[in-house]
Amino acid sequence: METYKVAVIEDVKKIGFKEVKKREPEDRQVLVKVDSCAICTLEQRVYSGVMNRYPFAGGHEAAGTVEAIGKKVKGVQVGDKVAVRLLNSCGECYYCRNGHENQCTTSFIAETQECAMGPGGFAEYMMMDASDVYKMDPKIDLTHAALSEPLACCVHSIENGQIGLGDDVVVIGVGIMGALHIQLAKLKGARVIACELDDTRLEIAKKMGADILINSGKTDPVKEIQKITEGRGADAVFCTVPVAALAKQAVDMSGKLGRIVFYTSFHPDNPIDISPNKVHSTEQIITGTVNPMKKDFLIATRLLSGKLIDVSALISDCIPLENIEEAMEKAIRPDTYRIIVRP
Incomplete structure (x- = not known):
């Protein structure tokens, strides 16, 4: 059985790794090999103890490459570079149905990884619904693509x-x-x-x-x-x-x-x-203003793919996933911008 690693914030300034079974995607699922995941304020707050959400599989600013797709997926192909939208919405509440899914009443209850609650971008792989996978320009630097979510905000x-x-x-x-x-x-x-x-x-x-x-x-x-x-x-x-x-x-x-x-x-x-x-x-x-809508996320991916927005000066460092605690410590310093975690 093939497995992959997921970083989980287990307590204040304590991160462990879980082994998760790597599955084949079904129907409208897309298996993404994660290349880059930026550390946002949310993950910093959980790591520092400001927010008590343990255990928490953090990481919601992620990008990678499509490794496999379900039989009903039409929008992406194996090998495509993609950004993933991890701030989810229910699609059923009043606000979702009137075009304001960023105001969803039950949003952001993510279970991307089976080992812990959370968006789960600090991992080697992610299984995503096709609707949350956005194709990027094939020449884009995936560390830049990872900033699609903050740009969408x-x-x-x-x-x-x-x-x-x-x-x-x-x-x-x-x-x-x-x-x-x-x-x-x-x-x-x-x-x-x-x-x-x-x-x-x-x-x-x-x-x-x-x-x-x-x-x-x-x-x-x-x-x-x-x-x-x-x-x-x-x-x-x-x-x-x-x-x-x-x-x-x-x-x-x-x-x-x-x-x-x-x-x-x-x-x-x-x-x-x-x-x-x-x-x-x-x-x-x-x-x-709070949270991006799907349209905002699409615009962000187009701006980055077209090089209309340059985020190179806003990436302070790239650190391997295995050294994620070092990455977190750098991210909480006031003199850094985004720290990118790379499996």
Whole structure:
């Protein structure tokens, strides 16, 4: 019996390996040989003990090569390079059926690997439903393809921000999500202003295409954006940092008809002061964004396959699956972007 390895987070900062039977795919199943799986904040939180979900087969930003397909699979062939969509939805609830599967009421209860709950990308193989496998360009670097999921999250956010040609767009924070927002906003034809405390990350913002850089520790960003926009304020602001005070800042720096998108979850979830009269009189839109829809994931794979988005500067290191604890320790450091685990 042929088996393969799956990494499972068993407790706080403890990862073990399980042996899982390698099966042939049935009907609409696709067996994917995993090439790359990025470590996201979710896995970092479980590994660090912030979230108690043990045992947990982590890894939901994955890409690989099709090794075998079921007899009813039409969209991919053996040998195709693919990204896999692992943030699943039920397809039956009200939100799934009205086209908002990212708001699924029972989403993300994944059992990709039979040995433990979780998306299961930290493994040598994955058995996927064909509907969750997205074909990539045959020449793509699979470490880049693994970032389809975080890019899809940002695609959804950018769509919520309703960017128009020539808009002044502010991105608060230049972590990986902020960096992807910058590139996407530039593709939409915006002038992009990046706000960040770290000068090294501001250099990344410049590489991503940001037109104006503001070090928020040295300059009042709200006043600076008022100056840059000749008193109007920004047309769209994306807050990608989980600090409530910056959410307030995002509202303050936007102008009439401005769209404010709270991209991140906030910890702690402190309330902020907002003037209802200002929202009333300026027609500002304050919204959030959570999880990508299928359409967003498709767009992300096309952007990466077409080399319209470059993620090379956002991959800090690639580490073998057998050294996944080392990879996790690197991933939780604040000076890294994505760490890729490679079986």
